[in-house]
Amino acid sequence: MSQLKDLLSNLSPAKLxxxxxxxxxxRSVFRVxxxxxxxxxxxxxxxxxxxxxxxxxxxxxxxxxxxxWCMGGITFFLFLVLTFTGLLLMFYYRPTIxxxxxxxxxxxxxxxxxxxxxxxxxxxxxMVISVWLHMFRVFMTGSYKPPRExxxxxxxxxxxxxxxxxxxxxxxxxxxxxxxAITVGSNMARATPFAGYEGPGANLLxxxxxxxxxSSTSDARFALLGxxxxxEMALLRFYVLHCVGLPLVAGFLMAVHFWRIRRDGGIxxxx
Amino acid sequence: MSKVxxxxxxxKRGEPADAGRRSFFSxxxxxxxxxxxxxxxxxxxxxxxxxxNVLFEPPLTFRAGRPxxxxxxxxxxxxxxxxxxxxxxxxxxxxxxxxxxTHLGCTPNWLSAEQKFKCPCHGSGFYITGINxxxxxxxxxxxxxIDLADDGQLVIDKGRKFQQEKGQWELPGAYLEF
Numbered sequence: 001m002s003q004l005k006d007l008l009s010n011l012s013p014a015k016l017x018x019x020x021x022x023x024x025x026x027r028s029v030f031r032v033x034x035x036x037x038x039x040x041x042x043x044x045x046x047x048x049x050x051x052x053x054x055x056x057x058x059x060x061x062x063x064x065x066x067x068x069w070c071m072g073g074i075t076f077f078l079f080l081v082l083t084f085t086g087l088l089l090m091f092y093y094r095p096t097i098x099x100x101x102x103x104x105x106x107x108x109x110x111x112x113x114x115x116x117x118x119x120x121x122x123x124x125x126x127m128v129i130s131v132w133l134h135m136f137r138v139f140m141t142g143s144y145k146p147p148r149e150x151x152x153x154x155x156x157x158x159x160x161x162x163x164x165x166x167x168x169x170x171x172x173x174x175x176x177x178x179x180x181a182i183t184v185g186s187n188m189a190r191a192t193p194f195a196g197y198e199g200p201g202a203n204l205l206x207x208x209x210x211x212x213x214x215s216s217t218s219d220a221r222f223a224l225l226g227x228x229x230x231x232e233m234a235l236l237r238f239y240v241l242h243c244v245g246l247p248l249v250a251g252f253l254m255a256v257h258f259w260r261i262r263r264d265g266g267i268x269x270x271x
Numbered sequence: 272m273s274k275v276x277x278x279x280x281x282x283k284r285g286e287p288a289d290a291g292r293r294s295f296f297s298x299x300x301x302x303x304x305x306x307x308x309x310x311x312x313x314x315x316x317x318x319x320x321x322x323x324n325v326l327f328e329p330p331l332t333f334r335a336g337r338p339x340x341x342x343x344x345x346x347x348x349x350x351x352x353x354x355x356x357x358x359x360x361x362x363x364x365x366x367x368x369x370x371x372x373t374h375l376g377c378t379p380n381w382l383s384a385e386q387k388f389k390c391p392c393h394g395s396g397f398y399i400t401g402i403n404x405x406x407x408x409x410x411x412x413x414x415x416x417i418d419l420a421d422d423g424q425l426v427i428d429k430g431r432k433f434q435q436e437k438g439q440w441e442l443p444g445a446y447l448e449f
Contacts (some may be wrong), residue, residue: 180392184375223321227328229355 048235053258055266063265067141071134076128076254083247085120095239097232101173124166131162143268154253161250168242169232182238183230189221196220198250287295303370329354338365338449346381346399356390356415356427359399364448367427368401369413388412402435411435416444 003019020026021033028244035041045056061067086087092111093103108114135155138144171182194201195221197212216228226233261267333354341347347358355378357368370378377392387395389403395406402411416431425447433445440446 129337180377183377184392187376217326218322226321226323227326229328231328233327 053255053262055262059269060266061270064135067270068267069133069137071130071137074166075127075134076129078123078130079250081123082120082127085123086243086247088116089120090243095172095235097174097235100172100235104173104175124169125176128162128166135159141268141270148264148268151257151264154257154260158250158253158257161253165242166248167252168238168246169178171230171238172242174235178228182234186221186225186230186234189224190219192220193215221269331429333427334420335367335427337417338425338447339421341365344399346383348381350427351378354427354429356429358425358427359449360398364426364446365417366446367400367415367417367425369415369429369432371413372408373403373410373412374406374408414440414445417447418444419447 027033031046032040032043035044041057045051045054073117089107092107094100104117107117137154138152167182167185170185171178190196191199194205194215196202197214197216199219202212202214202219207213216222222228224234224237225231226237293361296379333350335350335354335356335358338360341358341360343360343362347360347362350356350358351370355370357370359366359368369388372379372390372392372395374390374395377390379388379390379395379397381387382389386399388399388401390396390406390408395403395408397403397408400411401414402407411434412437414433416428416433418426419427420426428444431444433439434444
């Protein structure tokens with residue numbers, strides 16, 4: 001109460017700012033205070049759950065556009081765009097045979113800002129391209145070499161997850177292209193070694209002469225589609241994987257990926 | 272200041288020197304084995320969860336009308352959409368062809384004018400018998416088991432398939448003489 005009185009008696013912007021910075025609310029949120037020294041800047045980076053994934057210090061060469069192309073950053077930005085637009089699309093899209101296709105049409109024709117789906121779609125294409133360019137840059141600058149080889153491995157898994165996100169998203173419009181692309185694509189799972197009923201090792205998994213242990217209703221493709229063909233179960237499974245499963249795994253690995261940059265000594269320098 | 276541990280009592284005859292440690296290790300191994308077993312069981316059951324018991328798909332075995340309804344040399348497409356099967360009657364009998372292209376799994380179209388099955392995805396072509404002759408398809412269309420039921424109707428069993436390249440078209444069930 002006395003603080004408030006003091007504040008009101010000699011009100012000036014500088015004093016107001018000082019009072020805010022001394023208040024319990026401000027200090028509970030920004031524990032370090034205004035980062036005026038190198039030490040405080042470091043403490044800000046280390047004390048923030050998001051920033052602590054980021055290197056405390058970045059080499060001048062590390063932020064040169066000619067060196068990094070900013071492709072990792074652009075990929076992450078696109079992931080955030082896709083997460084946000086995808087979340088919005090989920091408010092209108094129903095993953096059933098009855099509604100999926102018409103909901104996609106309605107997203108364009110009836111829903112305000114009909115380009116939302118196009119942003120999601122083109123963002124997805126751009127993300128695949130930027131991931132490749134990011135990997136190309138990392139390869140050409142030798143940034144996959146020790147001590148960064150583990151992070152390269154994490155990046156390869158993230159590439160696969162990006163492609164799987166594209167693949168699962170491909171089915172959701174439920175048009176002819178989606179239908180047959182996923183039919184053709186999921187047929188590859190039939191050839192999974194020891195897990196697909198036409199794959200290598202499938203003939204070893206037989207009892208006696210010709211009783212197969214895995215068949216078209218018990219192999220990897222069956223688990224992926226939830227049936228023997230691309231139907232409503234496949235649409236639902238791909239929807240769940242696309243909207244929840246794969247983004248969760250990708251987000252988790254991205255945290256590891258960014259954190260490892262810091263642990264491995266920051267962004268690599270020019271060769 | 273330093274305390275001296277009291278000397279251990281000498282082990283009695285017929286009793287292991289450190290019975291407490293031994294029973295501790297045997298209990299620990301039992302605990303680890305049961306923990307691992309329960310984790311494996313839970314993992315297996317969770318994986319099994321992804322394989323549904325009931326499918327909302329047409330049954331693998333279905334009745335396909337009377338054989339007299341089919342005309343010689345005409346591909347019957349009534350069961351293409353519902354069951355992915357073509358019925359073909361030739362001079363000697365009837366066979367049931369799978370509508371799944373052997374290249375990558377699309378569905379070819381029957382072009383009666385050209386007397387061939389043509390796949391729209393990558394251009395594979397098959398004769399009316401199912402033998403491939405053009406495009407990337409590596410092998411002929413598969414045939415399904417066909418039989419005559421007691422009520423005189425055709426019965427197609429998609430659970431049993433016959434592949435020409437394995438010589439299975441000669442087996443009983445691949446062709447219904449009629």
